[in-house]
Amino acid sequence: MTDRIVSWHCNPSVPRFTPPPGAVDAHCHVFGPMAQFPFSPKAKYLPEDAGPNMLFALRDRLGFSRNVIVQASCHGTDNAATLNAIAKSNGRARGVAVVDPAISDAELEKLHEGGIRGVRFNFLKRLVDNAPKDKFLEVAHRIQPFGWHVVVYFEAAILEEMRPFLNAIPTLIVIDHMGRPDVSQGPDGADMRAFRSLLDSREDIWTKVTCPDRLDPHGPPWDDFACAVAPLVADYQDRVLWGTDWPHPNMEKATPDDGALVDIIPRIAPTADLQRKLLIDNPMRLYWPEETKSSS
Numbered sequence: 001m002t003d004r005i006v007s008w009h010c011n012p013s014v015p016r017f018t019p020p021p022g023a024v025d026a027h028c029h030v031f032g033p034m035a036q037f038p039f040s041p042k043a044k045y046l047p048e049d050a051g052p053n054m055l056f057a058l059r060d061r062l063g064f065s066r067n068v069i070v071q072a073s074c075h076g077t078d079n080a081a082t083l084n085a086i087a088k089s090n091g092r093a094r095g096v097a098v099v100d101p102a103i104s105d106a107e108l109e110k111l112h113e114g115g116i117r118g119v120r121f122n123f124l125k126r127l128v129d130n131a132p133k134d135k136f137l138e139v140a141h142r143i144q145p146f147g148w149h150v151v152v153y154f155e156a157a158i159l160e161e162m163r164p165f166l167n168a169i170p171t172l173i174v175i176d177h178m179g180r181p182d183v184s185q186g187p188d189g190a191d192m193r194a195f196r197s198l199l200d201s202r203e204d205i206w207t208k209v210t211c212p213d214r215l216d217p218h219g220p221p222w223d224d225f226a227c228a229v230a231p232l233v234a235d236y237q238d239r240v241l242w243g244t245d246w247p248h249p250n251m252e253k254a255t256p257d258d259g260a261l262v263d264i265i266p267r268i269a270p271t272a273d274l275q276r277k278l279l280i281d282n283p284m285r286l287y288w289p290e291e292t293k294s295s296s
């Protein structure tokens with residue numbers, strides 16, 4: 001690995017769709033800055049810096065109010081860059097960490113104080129060397145007292161083999177990018193049906209209806225994604241989250257325009273009610289529950 005890569009659009013458009021005030025971008029990352037927060041020696045990609053100032057400028061440009069920053073695999077289990085971005089956000093960001101299963105309770109407590117509200121288990125072989133299910137389950141039990149949830153990233157091909165592991169997780173689960181279905185199969189295709197059956201197996205499995213750029217083989221304006229995902233949002237409206245996925249790790253060959261990504265929201269969540277659930281109510285329940293308790 002030599003050259004550092006740029007995986008994001010350098011001049012994203014201002015979206016035509018205006019997110020409702022208080023909207024949360026519930027899946028994004030920061031890279032570095034490397035001089036302060038070096039990448040992991042095990043990183044599978046080496047990006048240019050995409051730090052908190054860039055993230056917050058994009059948030060404002062797109063019309064969002066808050067971010068959920070997910071620790072990217074290039075930073076391994078050192079969450080310092082994610083914590084730094086959260087600390088710089090004036091309370092407008094929270095995060096999802098990736099932890100070494102040997103992490104101490106005191107370190108978990110520090111992550112909580114720093115704004116972490118979940119841990120991510122990544123099963124993509126191109127991103128991580130190993131994904132020890134037994135150790136992950138121990139972690140899932142240890143985060144319970146903090147009220148955190150588990151975020152799981154896997155591809156459609158391994159959904160069935162993931163089921164016993166997912167069944168054993170004692171916390172709420174969020175599946176990244178719907179477990180990467182082939183959206184070109186349509187809303188009733190085999191991948192979507194399998195994913196719906198997973199959602200139906202537990203009411204506390206949520207998902208991120210994210211990444212048309214990764215999932216739609218036909219590219220913008222991502223019609224296959226919109227067609228396959230809109231019925232899912234309608235049917236599981238209280239357990240869906242949306243995010244940009246900026247700075248789009250590994251998408252350097254087809255960097256998506258973030259404004260165009262935002263414009264897919266009204267195509268998958270066509271009513272104001274669905275948009276409020278997707279962009280505000282649902283992410284606030286998971287990441288800023290203390291702000292929602294009084295109103296529920």
Ligand SMILES: O=C(O)/C=C(\CC(=O)C(=O)O)C(=O)O
Nearest residue numbers: 071072073074127245249250
């Ligand atoms: O950002 C994403 O959601 C997807 C990624 C990168 C990633 O997850 C990571 O680096 O941790 C991918 O598919 O390459």
